[in-house]
Each structure stands twice: as C-alpha cells, then as structure tokens.
Amino acid sequence: MVRPGTGAGEDELAYLRTDREFRNVLLVELPDGDFAVLIAKLLFLSAFQHLNYAVLAGGTGQLAEIAAKTVKESAYHLDHATQWTLRLGDGTTLSHQRMQAAVDEVWPYTYELFEDVPELRAPWLSTVDGVLTEATLTRPADTADSWKPTGGRSGRHTEALSYLLAELQVLHRAYPGASW
Amino acid sequence: MTPYAAAASVVDPELPLVTIAELGILREVTEDPGGRVTVSITPTYSGCPALDAIRADIATALTRAGYHDVEVRTHLSPPWSTDQITAAGREKLAAAGIAPPGPVLLQIRPRCPVCGSPDTEELSRFGSTACKALWRCRTCAEPFDAVKPL
Ligand SMILES: [Zn+2]
Numbered sequence: 137m138v139r140p141g142t143g144a145g146e147d148e149l150a151y152l153r154t155d156r157e158f159r160n161v162l163l164v165e166l167p168d169g170d171f172a173v174l175i176a177k178l179l180f181l182s183a184f185q186h187l188n189y190a191v192l193a194g195g196t197g198q199l200a201e202i203a204a205k206t207v208k209e210s211a212y213h214l215d216h217a218t219q220w221t222l223r224l225g226d227g228t229t230l231s232h233q234r235m236q237a238a239v240d241e242v243w244p245y246t247y248e249l250f251e252d253v254p255e256l257r258a259p260w261l262s263t264v265d266g267v268l269t270e271a272t273l274t275r276p277a278d279t280a281d282s283w284k285p286t287g288g289r290s291g292r293h294t295e296a297l298s299y300l301l302a303e304l305q306v307l308h309r310a311y312p313g314a315s316w
Numbered sequence: 317m318t319p320y321a322a323a324a325s326v327v328d329p330e331l332p333l334v335t336i337a338e339l340g341i342l343r344e345v346t347e348d349p350g351g352r353v354t355v356s357i358t359p360t361y362s363g364c365p366a367l368d369a370i371r372a373d374i375a376t377a378l379t380r381a382g383y384h385d386v387e388v389r390t391h392l393s394p395p396w397s398t399d400q401i402t403a404a405g406r407e408k409l410a411a412a413g414i415a416p417p418g419p420v421l422l423q424i425r426p427r428c429p430v431c432g433s434p435d436t437e438e439l440s441r442f443g444s445t446a447c448k449a450l451w452r453c454r455t456c457a458e459p460f461d462a463v464k465p466l
Contacts, residue, residue: 201392205362208395208466216441 151308155298156291163245165288165297172224172231172238179217180242183263184249185210187256218267225271236273243276247284319353320345322381329369330445333412336370340400343391352385353378358396361447361466398466415451415462426462428453 163181168174189210192203224235250257268275276282287293307314323345324337336342336357343356355374359367371388378386398417401409406416415426415436425436433455440450443461452459 198392201395202362205359205392205395208397209362212464212466219441 147308151305155293155301158288158291158293158297158301160288160293160297161245161248162285162288162294163242163248165294165300166242166245167296167299170234170238172234173242175217175220175224176235176238176242178213179221179267180246180249180264182210182213182217183260183267184246184256186214187259187263188253191253191256214263221267221273222271225268225273232272235271239268239273240276244283244285247282248286248288251286251289317381318345319347319355319378319381319383322377322383323355323374326370326373326377329366329373330447331409331414334401334405334408336374338402338405338408340396340402340405341370347383350385351383352387353383355386355388356391357388358391360396362392364447396466398463401463409463413460414448415460417463417465420465423465426451426460428456428458429460430458431456 163177166173166177168177186207189203189206193200193207195203221235224231226232227235250260265275285294323342324335326336326342328334328336328339328341331339339360341357341360343358344354345356346354348354355378357367357370357374367390371390374388375386397420399420401416409416410429413429415429418424418426425434425438427434428436431453433453435454436451437454438449439452439459442448443450447464447466448461449464450459451462
C-alpha cells in the first residue's frame, strides 16, 4: 500500500492509488451535480475543518504549521458556504426546498467526520445550527437508528469515488510519467 | 546585483505588476561562503498554482545575476497574511485598478480604485483569481477586483 512516509511521491499518491487506498471521508466524494448539495457539503466540511485544524495548529512541527495556515483558509470557506446557505435557504420557495433537500441528503455523511474526534461534534453543531436556523432550514433529527454511512477512513468508499478517480487518473495511467 | 535584489525582482505570475518582495512572499535570502544561495518563500494560499512558477522564476533570476548554486525553500510559518503586502505593493495594486486589502482585523470595505469612493459592495466572493473578490462601486458603478484580506 502506498502511504505517506513510504517514499512515494505526490504523483504516486494522487494518480496511482486505487479507491481502496484512499482515506478520505465519504462526504467529500459525493457527486457535485446539484449546487445546493455542493454548498451543504462545503458548509458541513468547512465547519468541521475549521475546528479540527485549530486543534492541530496547537501542536508542534510541520503538521501544526500546515494547520495554522489552513485555519485561515477554512474560515473563508466556511464564510462562503454560510453566505450561500443563507441565500438559498432564505431565498425563494424553490431555493429553500432544494437547500433543505440537500441538507437532508448530506446530513447522514457528517457523522463520519467525528469518529476520531467526537469532542468536536458539539461545537460543530453549534456553528451549523446557527447557520441553518438563520437560513430558515431545519436540522435533521439525531435518532438512535439514524443512518450513518462510514468506511472512507478505512478505504471502503461509495461508487462516486471510482468515477472521480477514473476521470482524474486516466491520463497518468495511459501515459505513465506524463508531464506538460 | 546582490542575491536578494535578484530574487526580489521576480514578479507574481498572477499579479505581474507587483514583485514577490512587495507581496511579502519573499522571506529571506542568504548566501554562504561557498556561494550557495538559499531563498525562503512562503505561499499566499496553500493551493496557489503560482508557487511553482515563482520558484522557477527565482532560480532563473539568480542564474542571470550570476548565482548558479540556488536552493528555494518554502516556509509555512508564520502563515502569510495580506498585512505583509508592502506600502509600495499596495500603491501599485491600486494604480492598476485592483483594490488593495485593508488590515485583516478591521474587515473594512475596499475603496473604489477608480474614484476612491468608500461606498462599495461585494458582487462575488471570487474574482479573476481565487485570492481576489469581485466588487462594485456604488458611486461610479465601476466593477473591480479586490485582494481579499487574509
Ligand atoms: Zn468608483
């Protein structure tokens, strides 16, 4: 398996890993066909990243340096997603319906974000709740039998990742070592 | 030409009117007794596609100035901020019709680079590049790019 620290370069990691070797959460591989879904994904992810990178930035070494830079950028992403969520949720009847449908569709995938850092879910909910409320949207209820898709961190992905990789890796696979 | 002057003459590929020194991207240039030059730069945004071009341009500029043993290092700490853009850099941006960023902590609206009016509004969070936003002047109606405070 190609993993960081094994001497594999950026190209090997990006272009030559198979779907089972990717460690991303399922949320980020979901298709972007619907703009409201794209915004819901960005809102939930950036709210998480902003909290997660703030914690990592308090550590030491290169990881902390990368995190310190990323805190500032994720704050911007969160603000961007917030503005769009407000505009769509508190917009027209149609935009409200579609934004609510997107929130409902994406919500189950947010549980996976907190599997390793459960303590971040309360502050994350506080951020997300504030935005959804202001956008006149309803947060899906947490119930004991809520569907919580998972597996991305251990390499078990949705079929959406395979389509992404096919598109992004095809050139490098057809022309190994290609540069331009 | 000193190695610093050579490196400082490199311009940003996406904002070719300002140098990397004026943008605060160039952090340090050192030359050891053996003539080896080490240039330290910092990325504006972590995914900035201009960084590879900047790295290559620095090596070219130093080679032209007679320095053949050059290493370009990237440093992330402390993170870059638009507050590090110099006064000369801000003046050049404004003169080119791009509103320079205000102090990060103040979060004030950019002034119109055409008429100077403070009565401006944001049209889009993303302008001609990811590091700029699209704004419009309510006084003279001119749309303009503004560098985002970061
Ligand atoms: Zn104006």
